[in-house]
Amino acid sequence: MPSSKTKVAIIGGGVAGLIVARHISSRPEDYSLTVFEQTNQVGGTWVYTDDTEYDKNGLPVHSSMYKNLRTNLPKEIMQIQDFPFKDQDGPSFVHHSTIRQYLQDYTQHFNLYPYIKLNTAVNYVEPETSATGQINWLITSKDLITKIEATKNFDVVILCNGHYTVGNIPRIRGQETFPGDCIHSHQYRVPDNFSGKRVCILGASWSGIDIALEVCKHAEKVYLSHNLTELLDTKMSDNIEHRPGINYIDGKTFHFRDGTSADIDNFIYCTGYKFTYPFMSDKVEIRTDDNHVEPVYKHLVHTDMPNLFFMGLPGLVIPFPMFHIQSQYILRILDGRIKLPSCEEMRLDYEREKSMLLQQGIPIRHIIKMKERQWDYYDEIAAAANVPSFPPVIKKIYDYSNKMRELDFMIYKNYQYKIVDKNNFTVRYCKPC
Structure with missing residues (x-):
């Protein structure tokens, strides 16, 4: 007899994929679940590798993790709502290996491994419209061990393939004339290579500053090139010098937009990443120009194909707890407790929001950077799903830790936070070991 269960495919076994899988798998009587993960373990970008270009299967290396990375958010606000970290008294800004172990423990705790197909690459996803107008999905995948391809039919597809694999390289006049070593932060692993x-470093968001603070301990000089005037007065190492954006490059000489120049040995692009869905059929409209994915309703639902979901689009957010809420929002759509507007209404809603943000002066490439917009977003989708949103203490710690970061990039990760209740927290400074 054909199964009456809704067949759900999750593409990617990183944080977002695991959290969505935890919620879908909690309803085995209603859903048949498959998680496709192309590497040999769960964790996505939190799985460190020394490799920087291709993995053992000849696929582009997925992770952008570097060897010494510690989180840039306190673990007390990173933790998933129903799965706290074991060590509640330890450091707040933890090494990436701690997060990887946390995600493996999460997978084990919620018994997700039976649903996960490791070493399985998704090669093609194609929509198929039935006579009744229902969209189904044909997913062609390849077992990277046996080399066997298979095509299966699914009712729902949830894209969780990450956003830290394909680096964005901006065009700079003369960049091809630079004779030195040049990498994107995706390929950065250790600072020792930059000794003397x-x-x-182009770009001063999270990774740009973090890598600059690592490299400066070995390099003779670090020029941090960016256009963020608010960073100019922040405390950094004496051998880090702020420069505006790069005007052009002439061999080893970099000419900056303020008319100054410097001779450079190594160049690191910390210029963000591209959203890519290389396996998706051309029958699906997905535009990813200028670091923006559309047309997507509530940063989650394809406006024309409401059984196609996107995870991991918003940036400058608290991702793990956000995925926890988003997953329950998706589940409520699937079980009918959330009634989506029509496709036309969803597209209009999305266009209205986009137009409003552009009118506020937010460039399209920054629409995903939610910052202060994140709190209303959490509250909105949590209310729609009838689940708890973030307690007030999360925003308080987030704001406080960001303030400490802005005051001194060198020491903000030495603060330790502890949640007292839903409104209050304590913080103390801990000298590094």
Whole structure:
């Protein structure tokens, strides 16, 4: 007899995929679940590898993790709502290996491994419209061990393939004339390679600053090139020098937009990543120009194909707890407790929001950077799903830790936070070991 269960495919076994799988798998009587993960373990970008280009299967390395990375958010607000960290008294800003273990423990605790197909790459996803107008999905995948391909039919597809694999390389006049070593932060692993070098780092978001603070301990000089005037007065190492954006490159000489120049040995692009869905059929409209994915309703639902979901689009958010709420929102759509507007209404809603943000002066490439917009977003989708949103203490710790970061990039990760209740927290400074 054909199964009456809704067949759900999750593409990607990183944080978002695991959290969605935890909620879908909690309803085995209603859903048949398959998680496709192309590597040999769960965790996505939190799985460190020394490899920087291709993995053992000849696929592009997925992770952008570097060897010494510690989280840039306290674990007390990173933790998933129904799965706290074991060590509640330890450091707040933890090494990436701690997060990887946390995700493996999460997978074990919620018994997700039976649903996960490791070493399985998704090669093609194609929509198929039935006579009744229902969209189904044909997913062609390849077992990377046996080399066997298979095509299966699914009712729902949830894209969780991450956003830290394909680096964005902006066009700079003369960049091809630079004779030195040049990498994207995706390929960065250790700072030792830059000993005694003059290094230019383009971009001063989380990874740009973090890598600059690592590299400066080995390099002769680090030029941190960016256009963020608010960073100019922040405390950094004496051999880090702020410069505006790069005007052009002439061999080893970098000319900056303020008319100054510097001779450079190594160049690191910390210029963000591209959203990519290389396995998706051309029958699905997905535009990913300028770091923006559309047309997507509530940063989650394809406006024309409401059984196609996107996870991991918003940036400058608290991702793990956000995925926890988003997953329950998706589940409520699938079980009918959330009634989506029509496809036309969803597209209009999405277009209205986009237009409003553009009118506020937010460039399209920054729409995903939610910052202060994140709190209303959590509250909105949590209310729609009838689940708890973030307690007030999460925003308080988030704001406080960001303030400490802005005051001194060198020491903000030495603060330790402890949640007292839903409104209050304590914080103390801990000298590094």
